[in-house]
Amino acid sequence: MLFTFLRFISIFSILLLLINPKFEKVKYYTEKPNLVVAVDNSSSIVHLNQKEKVLQLIESIKSNPGLSNKFNIDFFTFGKNIQASDSFSFNEKQTNIDKAFNELSQIYKGTNAPLLLISDGNQTYGNDYSFSVDKVNQPIFPVILGDTITYTDLKLQQLNVNRYAFLKNKFPVEVIVTYNGNVPVNSRFVVTSGVSTVFSENVSFSKTDNSKILNFTLPANRVGVQAYKAQILPIDNEKNTINNYKNFAVEVIDQKTNVAIISDFSHPDLGTFKKSIESNEQRSVSILKPSEYLSQMNDFQLVMLYQPNNTFKPVYDFLNQENTNRFMVLGAKTDYNFLNRVNSAFKHDVTNQTEDYQASLNANYSTFIVDNLDFESFPPLKSSFGNATFSIPFEPILNKRLGSIETPEPLLITFETNSRREAVLFGEDLWKWRAQSYLNQKTFNNFDDFIGKLVQYLASNQRKNRLNVEYESFYQGNTNVVIKAQFFNKNYEFDTKESLNISVKENTTQITSTLPFILKGNNYQVDLSHLPAGDYSFTVKATNENITKSGTFQILEYNIEEQFLNANVEKLQQVAINTNGNSYFINNYDRVFTELIEDERFATIQKSSKNVVPLIDWKYLLALIILCLAVEWFLRKYNGLI
Secondary structure, eight states: OHHHHHHHHHHHHHHHHHHOOEEEEEEEEEEOOEEEEEEEOBTHHHHTTOHHHHHHHHHHHHHOHHHHHHOEEEEEEESSSEEEOSOOOOOBSOOOHHHHHHHHHHHTTTSOOOEEEEEOOOOOSSSOGGGSHHHHOSOEEEEEOSOOOOOOEEEEEEEEEOSEEETTOEEEEEEEEEEEOSSOEEEEEEEEETTEEEEEEEEEEOSSSOEEEEEEEEEOOSSEEEEEEEEEOOOTTOSOOGGGEEEEEEEEESOOEEEEEEOSSOOHHHHHHHHHHHTSTTEEEEEEOHHHHHTSGGGOSEEEEESOOGGGHHHHHHHHHHTOOEEEEOOTTOOHHHHHHHOSSEEEOOOSOEEEEEEEEOTTOOSSOOOOOOGGGSOOEEEESSOEEESSOOEEEEEEEETTEEEEEEEEEEEEETTEEEEEEOOBOTHHHHHHHHHHHSSSHHHHHHHHHHHHHHHOOOOOOSEEEEOOSEEETTSOOEEEEEEBOTTSOBOSSOOEEEEEEETTTOOEEEEEOEEETTEEEEEOTTSOSEEEEEEEEESSSSOEEEEEEEEEOOOGGGGOSSOOHHHHHHHHHHTTOOOEEGGGTHHHHHHHHHOGGGOOEEEEEEEEEESSOHHHHHHHHHHHHHHHHHHHHHTTOO
C-alpha cells in the first residue's frame, strides 16, 4: 500500500506538471490623478512682496485633506530651469515659463494631471509661453501673484549696443524709453561714464505719446572695457526706479580681423561663414573671386579657400610665398588633381564620387576649447569619397561617421606647418549645421562661437601657451559667469591630472576668494555666478607647476527680475481660458481648492490587472516528485526488492 501510494503521487505529479493547469488572477486598484504644482522661484516674487503669500499657499496645499485624498500632489520649482522640489529660495535670476510647460508636458504625457501654476506671469527668458500651452494638453489653473494697479512709471525698456568698438571711432547706441501713465511728464535721459556725463537729452511723454527711441553715438577713446550707465531720470512719486537705468559696457580694441572667403561659384555655405564670423564685431568678411583677391591681398589676416580649382593657382602662389594662414573647405566641386599639386601637407584620392558623412567630436582635441554642439544630431555633409594621406602631424576636431559607425578619417582638422596655421574641412553644406544648431538650441550663438574660435585660432600667429584661459571682458548681472581653462604638459598634450585654482579679487573692496577648477570634458571650468556686480581681477595658477595667467572682467549690475511692477494678469488669464482652466488671485486662492476637488474631470479611476498564473508552483511539484521517487527507491532497496 505504501509503494502504491508513493507511485501514485509520483505519476499524478508528473501528469499534473505536464498538464500545468492555470487560472486567471484579477487585481483591482485605484489611480488618483496628479496635481502638478509649479511654483515661480524667481527673485521677482520677492520684489513684488509675494514671498510670504506663496509660502502660505504651499502650506495650505500640503495640509488640505481634500486635495490629498483626490490627487497625488507633485511640487516643482522653476526659474531658468525646472526641477522637482518643495523648497523655495526665490533667488532665480531668470524666468522661463515656456520651458516649464514643455518639460511638464513630457513628464505627464498621457496622464490626467491638471497644472496649478503659481507665478506672476512675467517671463524674462525663452519663447512666449502663451503659444506653448497646447503642448501641455492639461487644464492650467494660474494663481496670480501681484496686483493689477497701474502705477505711473518711466522705464528704460531696451538698450542696443555692440559689444566691441574700434579705437578713435564712434559707436552707435539705441535706447527705447517707455512711459506708463495718464498725465504729461518731462524728464531727462543721461549716459554717464564714471562721474562724467557723455550724453544727455530732454524727453517728454504723454498718455498717447508714451515711447521714445533715442539714437546717438559715443566716442571710443581708450582701449579696454569702458563701462557706462544709461538712465532716464525718475519723476516725482515714481514707485519703481530700478527699471529707470541699465549698465552696459563696450570693449574698445585697436585692431580688426579681416577674413577673405575666396570662391568662384555661389553656395549657401558662403553666407553661413560670413554670418557666423561677423557675429563677432571684431571681424569682417569679404566674399571674393580669385581674381578679385589678388587686387587687395594684403588687406586680410586670414584666407578661406572654398573648393579650390585651377583658377586658384595665383592665390596659392601668393599664400605660399607669404606663408599665410588659411582655411580650406573641400567638397564635390573641388579639383583634387590641382589641390594635390599645390598642397604639400596632404594628398587626397581622386575618385569623382561623393559620400555623405556625419560628424563625431574628438573629445581629446586640445588646441583650443571646443564645446560639443551635439554634432551627432547634425545632418551629414557632402564629402568626396576617398582618403587623405598626410605628410605632417595633424589634430582632428571632428571625425567622419557613417550612420552609427565612426571612421578614423578626419572631417575637420587643424595643423601647423612652416610657422603657419591651417584648417581643412572635408565637406560642404555647412549651412545645414547652422540651421540644425538653431533648432537644437533656439539660438545661432553656439554654432557661431564654434566657427569664431576656429577663426580666432587661424588668424593668430602667437605661440601656443601651456595655460590658456577663456573668459569674457564683461558679464551681464543676470547671466552665468563661467571661466574655462586648458593646461598642457611640456609636449603640449592636454593634462587632465593638473590642479588649477583661480584667485579672484574685487578691486573696490579688495576681497579675495580662491576657488578650484573642475574638469569637464576637454577643459577646466569654474562658475563665478555667485559674485556680485563689480570690477574683478583674477589669477589662474597651476598647482604643480609655476605657471599662471591673469586677467580682468566686469560683472554689470542688472537684475531683469526687478523690472516689473505688476503681474502679467492678461496673459495668465488667457492661458487659463485656452486650456479650459481658471485663474485666481493669490488673495482668494481658497476657491481653487474647492473647484479642483469638485471638478469631475479629475476623478479617481479604477483599473485592473489580469495575470495568468499556474495552479501549483512547478518548483514545489518537481521537488515532491523527486522526494516520492527517492523514498520509494530507498524502501525497496532496504527491503531487498531491487
